[in-house]
Amino acid sequence: MSAAGALGKDLLGLEDLSGDQIRLILDTAEPFKEISERAIKKVPTLRGSTIVNLFFEASTRTRVSFEFAEKRLSADTVNVASSGSSVSKGETLVDTARNLEAMRIDMVVIRHGASGAARFLAERIESNVINAGDGTHEHPTQGLLDMLTLRDNFGRLDGIKVCICGDVLHSRVARSNIWGLRKMGAEVAVCGPRSLLPNAIGEFGVTVFEHIEDAIQWADALNILRLQLERMHAGYIPSLREYNRVFGVSRERLERAPKDLLILHPGPMNRGVEIDSDVADGPHSVILDQVTNGVAVRMAVLYLLAGGRPELAEAAKGGGR
């Protein structure tokens, strides 16, 4: 398979991409959206390609989304989870990678707990590598599907105001959003307890809000991050209850905003912690649209990395229903 596509060999993070490359992926995702709406959700685009989904961390949403994207493009896929494989027997990442490569695969989708793991793999194998989340570094396809969802709603990304709320320190989603949105011309802010923001956040080119009320006044959209429960046990915040009272996005807080805010959440949600149920289920929540867009964005990434020509994406959808 050609490695000389418009994106290069791998998709490791949005920090590495140009605005044009991001726009290309989002534009390519548009025609792929329609495939998932068909009765027979399958096109032959990646027939004959083999893809390994290598998940070293538990994941339902991202793994299933990638798998649907691959299957709807007719690729042959294998899922490897860290339990039940040689990984759990102490095999190193580099050995795992070499063994997979020896089976002549075309692409690897990797989710790993260590920052830099996707890049580590990409530098050592010929196959295309897609980062499905590496430690606290990046989760580029999540950033892309968030941007596609925002663009669907606002008609553009340039000039919109997005505030990322919560545990930015440990969030790969936050980093991918910050890089991607800024490259596309959006204004980006973050809001959360300082103990959950990087000390160097001031050098990211984002606005920092200490109070969620101020963020809500400013923003067009909130991307509300999941608060990992282990952060409380590690002492970053005193309690989930207080977190909800100080930083939780509630209907009362949103009602004081000058305009309606679009609500995004990468999931899985802690209802009643970072987001209240009536917000998550409310009229301005696009949380399920994000999930739908996730499949289309991942199809676009797979297609482009496989060497697919963007101008042929419409045709690549193949025959009718």
Added chain:
Amino acid sequence: MTAPAVLLRGGRLVDPTQKLDQIGDLLISDGRIEAFGRVGEVRRDGDALDTVDCTGRIVSPGFVDVHCHLREPGREEVETIATGARAAAAGGFTAVCAMPNTDPVTDNQAAVGFIIRQANRAGAARVFPIGAISIGQQGKTLAEFGEMVGAGAVAVSDDGKPVVSAQLMRTALEYARTFGIPVADHCEEPTLAANGAMNEGIVSARLGLKGIPSEAEEIMAIRDILLARRTGGHIHLCHMSTRGSVELIRWGKERGINVTAEACPHHLSLTEEAVEGYDTNAKMNPPLRTADDVVALQEAVRDGTIDVIATDHAPHHYDEKEREFADAPNGIVGLETALAVNLTWLVHGGVMDVTTLIDRMACTPARLFKLPGGTLRRGSVADVTVFDPDAEWTVDPARFVSKGRNSPYAGRALRGVVELTLVDGRVIHRRREASTQGTRPPR
């Protein structure tokens, strides 16, 4: 067995201990510096004389490294005392101090004696053991400083980890006074540094790696300085890496507190930017810091606030470094690149003259740790290094004498090549290339 007399002819003799800096000849016999003087003035009749043309070279007291890890006993596949001592010789070091974080820990007189025996068998650079501060480096019970010193230890340290208990550090500083040895501390406040993989800053935030803030080092540095003030003991602060630490050491020295400190070549040359791309060969503890810290450290070495340069040579097996950044071990090899890194960044970089560099790499470390060498005075032991300060070479870790290959300088062009290393007047390293062949008169 007495080595033949050696005449180092026509080199630039540089010895800060006697303010010597002149082109001349240096004569070594019976393991001692016998004489030096202008070219052609130093004569010797009779026995075989190994004459080495040192034109264009610097003849210096042999370098002394007060901080390295030779991994034996316990990790002989990574380094041994013999390979480490030979790597030291190749780097121009005539004496190195081996840290006690071996397996088992060097925390008793028998373990100290083992290292000295292995070093004698190797017959390369001198190796001086540093004993542990606490039994098993567990930070609880004081090790037997007196017996370890009796067996040959020259200092104590729990390096690899900090002495967390302030009370234990206080006691160590007090107890060490009887034996006149420095207490060397790895300054790291463990709760701030926990799970850290690199310097805390914009690079760690971008890469998603847990950072180690400067304060983790500085809090322990000032604690140790204050305890040295209280006890009168000699605290030696290992591998200082931040501007804040420099300011604290300066504060302590201005008040006459018995504090000395070292900096490593990598902290004097590289920044956290070297971690970009998750290069595990740029992972060490303390981590590479910012350009501002590098400038402060360079200036501190120049003005003597930081007394010595030490390598913190820390070999690892290549596949230990061939893994995810957060899981890779800390440390890099340094013995064979130290001189060239220091020359390239500090001397050719215009920070200090070569005389000052020689003082920080040879004279002061020997004096602080009371080791032989560190001078070219007549009658002193002939631990001497000859180097070409200008010759350029490209670092190829595959050619290291050390078993370690983990160097962030791989592929970099550096200036400064060690030509000849002598211990007790005996050649323990000679540059492989033909450019500096000694001439031996026919018998």
